[in-house]
Each structure stands twice: as structure tokens, then as C-alpha cells.
Amino acid sequence: MVPTYLERFGDSVKFELKVSLPQNTLPKNTVYELIPSFRYGSQVYAFDKKLGFSSDSIGPYVSPQTKASFSMPYRDGMEKGRLMAYGQLTHQKTGKSLKTGEEVLAEGIITTSELSQIGQYYIDESIPVMGLSVKYGDQDAYGMYKDGWTELQRLFMAYSNLGFAEKSEYMKVIEGRGDFSHKNLLFMELKDYDKVRKDVLPRFDRLAAVSMATTEKSEMEIALLSRQIRKGEISAALLNEAELAAAVDLEPGLGEKEVLLKRMCEVHPSAFSFNNLGVVYLNLANRSLDRTEKNRLLASASEAFDQSNGFFENPYAAYNIGLVYWMMGDKASAYNAFYRAMAITRLDELRKVHEAALGAVSIYNGDYRLAVIHLNKAEKNEINLFNQGLANLLAEDYYNALIQFEESAILDISNGYPFYGMALIAARNGEEIILYENLSKAVSRSAYLRKRAPLDMEFIRYHDKVGFKDAIR
Template sequence: MNMVKNIIAFFVLSTTATCFSCNVVQVKKKADNQKIYLEPNALERLGDSVRFDLTVALPNASLLKNETYVLTPYFKYGNETYLFEKKLKVKGDTLDVYSGVKLKGHFSMPFKEGMEKGSLLAKGAILNNQAAVQEETEEIVVSTGIITTAALSQIGQYRNQEEYPVLGLWASPNEVETFGMLSENSYVDLSKIFTAYSGVPFTDKAPFLQAIEGPGDWTFKKNKMKAFAHYAQVERDVLKRFENENKPSQQGSENISDLQLSILSRSIRKGEVSADTLSEKDYIRALEMEPGWAEKEELLRAMVEVYPSAYSYNNLGVVFANRANRTLNKKEKNQLLENALFAFNRSNGIFENPFAAHNLGIVFWLWEDKFSAYASFYRANALTKSDKLTKIHQAALGAVSIFNGDYRLAVMHLNYAENNPVNLFNQGLANVLSGDYYNATLQFENSAIQNMGNGFPFYGLALIAARNGEETKLYENLKKAIVRNEYLRKRAANDFEFAAYHEKESFKEIIRQKIND
């Protein structure tokens, strides 16, 4: 009898051990059977973030009713790890054992410097009903690298072969768009003249004064006033006088030669001569004569002390923004951008104008706050009726739209922009990113023809060749790009658009090319 009991106990124990062993193997098999899909099939930076969808497919009968499957994604770059709060989960008691399971989730993370070389990883796990991990997979590499092609969109203009573009709207006096921006002949003066004007009934003056003192450049204000009663008379008696006072012939001091002006402006910059030695018109002439940003800054700092105006504050801000774009020191860059922000706000504080509004967008662009940049450029566009300025604002709106991933909107804006080398490059870039390689090729080629010293259109042609698998064209155009621009050489070496070619000796040889080799 005891022998029978021992045999039964042994049988039960053996069966339990065998089942436990099978369960461990089965649980591990369940976790390893996961299939993970990334949409789109490569990570891409859009604006200030990286957004993607993850789909996990599990075979039918993957989970028991008391089990839960969990997928945990995370992103590693350098020594940093970004952990997503969101996980993909499913409980076994919610599943049909005869059907496969698909879990899909949308994920987003802020883009930070260095992420372009990182990897998206994930781990799958099976939990029991006490939420304890029964088994988990090894670390799975879902995707490596982040494509940042949209970040190639540009604002500003290159002069010959210089590395950095000139950013922002510099207010040049004597153009119709800048009327009223100076300390002399300001809209305050025009408002006083119109208030004293007796040719219009007092009750009809209010809308004119609101337009004069309100936002917008002269083209905007004048267009608004055309709808008012007595406009023809006001234009003849008041507005024409204001326009004549802003004509080019009224600018500049004839009794100071260029040499004398150069000596005086240098003395002011050094603090050896009082800032009020020069007139406002003389400062304008001196600024046009000074080629360097440092010299312009010193003159404009002196000018805003004695002739504070929408003009002087705007142009001082432009200097700060361009200096910020040319420094690699982050602390110095942020301080210069803070200075630019202050100057543009002071310019707008005198009266809201499309120059300072546009240039606020440049500050946000350099801070990589592209959505605020778009809002500023959009506001600037609403403050003018000038075809010239509208084309500039539309070009900026197109560049920001590319960066933010809205390529169709970018093309719409850029169709209204001037066909200069930078705008043509941006049009090509928008077409590449939307898959229209034919039109992209035409735009890049036209951009290159207009400025053969700029490497960016050749880089764009290299992108198209890489996507089409045309290796010879890739090397030909990439070489032209990197011998013209050191930034593009460094970028190409790590650009995941060229990932399939990075280990090829022909590609490495191209990267080793020197500037203007």
C-alpha cells in the first residue's frame, strides 16, 4: 500500500516538474514570437520632435487568460536614454484564441542634439496576473538613426561662398516700406500734422489717425486709408508731403565727406566722440559704409541712444541675430538672441511693423521654436501690402513649413516667393521630402545655376541619387557639395540618407575631400 502511494506521489511530482519546464519554454516562445513594425519605416525629425507609430503583431493563442503582454520602447543616444511613458499592453482574457493580435500606438519624443545617431529599442514581456514578469525578450533594435533632412531648409541669403547666410530684414530708409521708421519723419510727426490739418471735418479724422498710429508699414496704412471718405484730398494735402520728406534726395549730409564720416563714426565707436555728433541721416550713411557686424553694432548702439526709432532698433536686432548665428558658444548665442528679441520688441513698441515682426521669427527660428517662427512670419506678412516684402515673408513661411513637416504647405508658400538660390533649394527640398524627385531635380539645378558657389543644391541632388540608388550620381554631386561647404561634409558623414553607402570606400574617399580641393 505504501509502495502504491509512493508511486503516485512520484508521478504527480514528475508531471508538475515537466509542466513547469514546458510552461517556461512556452512563455519565452510567446515573447519571442512578437513582430514589431515601425511606421514610417525610418525615424524622422519633424519640427522639434520625432513622431512615429509602433505596431506589434502576436500570433493567435499567444496568451493565457491570466497573462498580459507588454511592449516597452525606449530611445538610446550617447549616454542618454529617453523613456516613453506609453507602453503597448494587452490582457489574455480580452483575446480571441483563434485570431492574431495587433497592437498599435503613436509615440513622440522631443528631438535633442545627438539623437540623430541613436537607436529605438524595445523589450517585450509576459506578465502574470500578479503583474510579475514571467519572461521577457532580449533588447530589440527597432530602428537606428534619425533622418533630419527637413532641417536643411534655409532662411536668408548667401553671399558668394560664405558659410553663413545673412539673416533678417534690414530696414533701408527711403523705400516706401520703411517710411515712418526713422526718428525724423516718424508716424508721430505725421499724426501731429494730420491732427492740425483743417481740410477734413473733425469727425472724419478718427479713422485716418487710427490707421496712421496703428500697425503696418506705409503700404499697409495707405491701402487701409483708401477706403476712407476724403482720401483723395488727404493724400494730396498731407500724405504726399510725408512721402516727399522720405524721398532719397532728402537723405544724407552734403557737408560731410565720406572720409570725414568714416573718421567720425570710428571715433564714436571708440567712445572718443559724443554719439550726438552725427545726425540721424549721417548714421544711416555710416552704417551703409561699414561692412562688419561688430562695427555696425557699435554704431547702432550709439544711434539708439540719440535717435531711438523703429529703424535703429530693428537694425540693431538684425546685427545681434546674425552674430548669434555665427557663434558656436551656446551661452553667447542665447545672450545675443535675447538682445535681438529686446531690440525687435522695442521696434514693434514704437509701431508694429513687418520688419521687426519678421525678424522676431528669425530669433525663434534660431532658437528652433519653429511654430512661434511661423506665427511671427505670418503676422509680418499681414502687416504689409508690398509685393517685395510679401515674397520675403512667403519664403520664410515655406522654409518653416518644411522643417515642421508640412511639405504641401511649404510648396504653396514658396510658389509666391522670389526665385533666388535659397528659395529654389527649399522648393527642391520640399519636393524631395514629398517624393516628387523630378521637380526637386529641376529646382536644385536652377538653384545651382544661380549660385555655383553654394553647396546645398548639389547636396540635394545627392539626396535624390541616394534615394534612387544611383551611386555614381551620388558621389558626383556629393563631392561638389562638400568641397563648397564644410558643414555639408560633416553632415554627409553621419546623414542616414546615405546609410547604405557609409561603409563603402568610394563614399569615404569623397568625405575626405577638402574644401575647394
């Protein structure tokens, strides 16, 4: 079956071709082959695979047919290319061959899955936000700070109603992966958990609430000392962990945050400080237009997240590593990282963030039904609702896609993406007036969508129409 258009699935373009010939078409001792290629710009992608059959294997009253699946890596510029093919008949004994003229099988590649978004990031936003930072003082993030799980370990070591072997099993969990919600789930599977739940964990909850450092200096003092620390005039050790965290929050610029967090990693090294430093590098990379600099910053972000996970594998740094993969274009590894991050927390708020990311990557990778499943469990904000609509659109469930695009637009009327989604549905359904109306709203709200629309193969039937041209002006 020849596709009416090709479609991008993750980093690949996949399609199926079918060849059918009338009865008694092939002379004896001949082989027929269909040889496809893809042409874009001045380049040609030649497929290793061919479709064909031999006359010797076909009966006199049979119409020969065969089909095969093809795949090629997606490259920039392919979206306006053409899938071409020619037939070749070769005599098996003489080796002589005849070729047909080359024909266009499909023109253009649909890249709608590229519209998938993660978190608070939009392609053309002036200040996009990437990454999961840890807020200092959040009890759910206990263990992320400099003292780590020391308090919980001390409570278990001092508890007299557990033997050494039983304590060792609990200590393995404490020193292992996951936040407290995940560790508590593993505790439940261990011997004597009922005693631990009654005698140890309530004491930990009370201590965890007050054990983190607090700010002893005023905001003005912190700001003044922060400036001196950034200039290298004084040691960062003059501020405690909570005060340095507050100093980072006071600074609006990523460059200033980077310097302070690097100092914090020196004097208060922790899963918290390294994770938040990595988030700064992630956002600096997202703002960089230079590919070499972007890659350098992504490498720094990855190293910082690895350092954070070195204290204990946590659902913040594990998620952020997925974003590094996402920005590097490795969406398969991004999915694995997001899935691993979700496996080490039971906190609803975090899991919703992870589900949203898994849904976004699933769209990009071409698994639209899986994307819908993940996004059904994510927070119902304007970005996740847009992604959910996009997944349903690509799965050809236009009814639910339209509902979700409309809900996304209601939550943020200034966002052009849901209107673009509604325009895509209208284009596929041949509803020109609705298409132009929604496309005009989309491009008026987004510079990126204004550039995309005239090149988008979803609108190929409308590119030359006056209504379309008026809508994108």
C-alpha cells in the same frame, strides 16, 4: 507599422508602431505589452506609452493587433541611436511575467530637414548674413525714421473735409501696426476713403519723398566724425540722422556698426535705428561660438527689435524677432513671428522674404506641403530654390525636387547644397553612380557637408562602399 528609419520633425521624433499576434497566442487571464525605448550613446529614452491587449477581450478566432503613435524630444546624438522594444506577458492574477529578448526596430534618425536655410545664411559660410536691415532713404520704409508718422498725422489733422470722429479712426490706423502699405489697406475700409485718397495721400507721397534728413557733409567728413564718435570724443548729435546712417554703412566691422547705432539710438531714437542695431547683434550672435555669449547677444537683439516695434509694429523688426527664435531653436515661435510680420505689409519685396522664411521653418517643422506653398511665393534665388527642392524631396516628390535642385545649382555653381540634394534623391532611388557624382561635387564645395555625409543616415546603405568613400574624400 514599424518604420524602416525614424525621422526628425522639428524638435521631435514621431513614429507609429503596430503589434500583431497569431490567433490563440495569449493564455487566459494574461496581458501582452510591447515596451519600446530609444538608446543613444550611454542614454536611454523610455516612453510612457506601451502597446498591448488583454486575452479577456480577444475572441478565439481573432488575430489581435493594435497600433499607437509615439513621440520623443530630439536631442543631439540621437541620429545614430536605436529604437528597441521587448514584449512582456503578465498573468493578471498572479502578477508573474515573462519577457522576450529586446529587438532593434529601427536604427538611426533621418535629420534631412536640418538642411533648411533662411535668407543668406548657410551653416558653414565664412560671412553669413542674417536679418532685415532698413536702408535709410527708402520711401517704402517711411515711418521707420525719427519723425515717424508725424507728417501723415499733420496732414490728417489739417484736413478740413473730415469730422473729428472720422479723423480719429484714421489716426488709430496711423498709430497702429504695419507699414504704409498695410495702413493704406486699412484706410480703404474707413469712411470717406475716396476723399482721403484724392486729397490727402498724394500730398503725403510728395512730402514723404523729401521729408527725410539728407547728408550735408562729404563722405570724408562723415568718416572722420564717425571715428571720433566711436572713440567717445564728440557727440553723435553732430551728425544728423541721414549722416549717422551713412556712417554706419561706411563701417565694414560689426563692432564699429554696433557703437554707432547705439549712439544713433540715443540721439535719433527710431524704429529704424533700433531695428538695425538688433540686426548687428543678430549677426554677432551668429558668429559667436560661445553659447553664453551667443545667448547674451540674442537677448540684446530681441530687446532692440522690441524697442523698434515699440514705435510701431513693423515688418522688419517683426521678421527679425522670428530669426531670434530660429537661432534659439524655437522653430514654432519663429513661424508665428514670420507670419505676423507678413501680415503687416503689402510690399511684394518684403512679402517674398517673409514667405521664404515661412517655407524654411515649415520644412524644419515637418510640414513639407505647407513649405512648398510658401516657397512658391518667394523669390526664385538659389537658397529658396534649394529649400523648395528639399521640401519636395521630403514629401517624396523627387521629380520636382530634382528640377529645383538643378535650378539652384545653375544660379550658384559654387554652392554645394543643391548637389547634396541631388545626391539624396539618388540615394533614395538606388542610383549609385549619380549619388557618388553629386556627393563628390557637394563635399568639395562645403566643409559642413563633408562632415555631414559620413554620418547622414540617408546614406546608411552606402557608408561602407568604396564609391561612397571615394566621393567624400
